[in-house]
Amino acid sequence: MKIAILGAGNMGLSFSKSFLKYELIKPENLQLITRNESRLAKISEEFPHSRISVFQDVKEIDADLIIIAVKPQDFQYVAENIRFTLKENQMVLSIMAGIKIEKIQKLLHHPLVVRAMPNSPTLLGMGITGYTSADGISFSQLINIERLLNSTGRSVYLENEDLLNGVTALSGSGPAYFYYIIDAMIKAGIEMGIEENLSKLFVKQTMLGAYHLINNSDKNLEELIKDVASKGGTTEAALRTFEENNFKEILKKGILNAEKRAQELNG
Incomplete structure (x- = not known):
């Protein structure tokens, strides 16, 4: 070929x-x-x-x-x-x-x-x-x-070509969303006094481990979250802040706007 x-x-x-x-x-x-x-x-x-x-x-x-x-x-x-x-x-x-x-x-x-x-x-x-x-x-x-x-x-x-705009928003642009979240986590680590390279190591290895747990567990994402977030604990405090600030909705809205932009590119 x-x-x-x-x-x-x-x-x-x-x-x-x-x-x-x-x-x-x-x-x-x-x-x-x-x-x-x-x-x-x-x-x-x-x-x-x-x-x-x-x-x-x-x-x-x-x-x-x-x-x-x-x-x-x-x-x-x-x-x-x-x-x-x-x-x-x-x-x-x-x-x-x-x-x-x-x-x-x-x-x-x-x-x-x-x-x-x-x-x-x-x-x-x-x-x-x-x-x-x-x-x-x-x-x-x-x-x-x-x-x-x-x-x-x-x-x-x-089969449906229209779904490709959704794929563009979800996986085509998707790596940048993860980089964005990881960057915020690293900066939080630095603010807490953890040296930058060490903060990067903790965050990247956590991301890698979480990926493998998702892939190798029979549990769904909600169950995996509950495994980490014990009642009254540190994870629950973070998750409550995310919920109070509509973090999940903001992320979804961004992805939907990426799909809209993909549609606009066709002219």
Whole structure:
């Protein structure tokens, strides 16, 4: 399989690394296309045997799959300034937030589009990606796409494309919510007199341990919370403060606003 990635940013490059790591593609069959000429040297250094191109110079793409990894706000410009014509049998995989399949088909004048929403842990092969496809994509083509997506972590096929905006808000943006909470916890530790590096260690190891408990326990989240929060204890004091300040509702509202923004990106 030959793959071209249009948009050699963090996500495009992390996909490339996963494909190469699991030998799903040979380096010479990978073409990375960037608009940023200043990044050429760095990309060439990281991917010495791949083909590196500048967007405005590309007049033809020799690839079975073209991955669109540009920012959603830039897609209109990119689509209007493409100098190559997509061949009938070429597949397009979009990993842009918010941009619907119908709009991609219309702007690229091409029907074979799969839309996916990965998240940043794909950098470590620990991401999760929701994806869906246009009509006319065969089962074998979807299996090939899934194999590629699974090299970056896990993937879930969704029949309903509208759910992808929810996936964008939940898991696509999700890592930042955890970072935000962790940052607040670390700063609370510092305020209590715990040295910053030590505070980071306590919080990160607590997060890791909590994740494994969730994964390995038969108990639901409410039961796990009760296991930690004894009546009249320290955890209960913290949780009561969260409830009094509607922390859960604020978090939910933020996620719903992220979904709304994903909808707006389609224009």
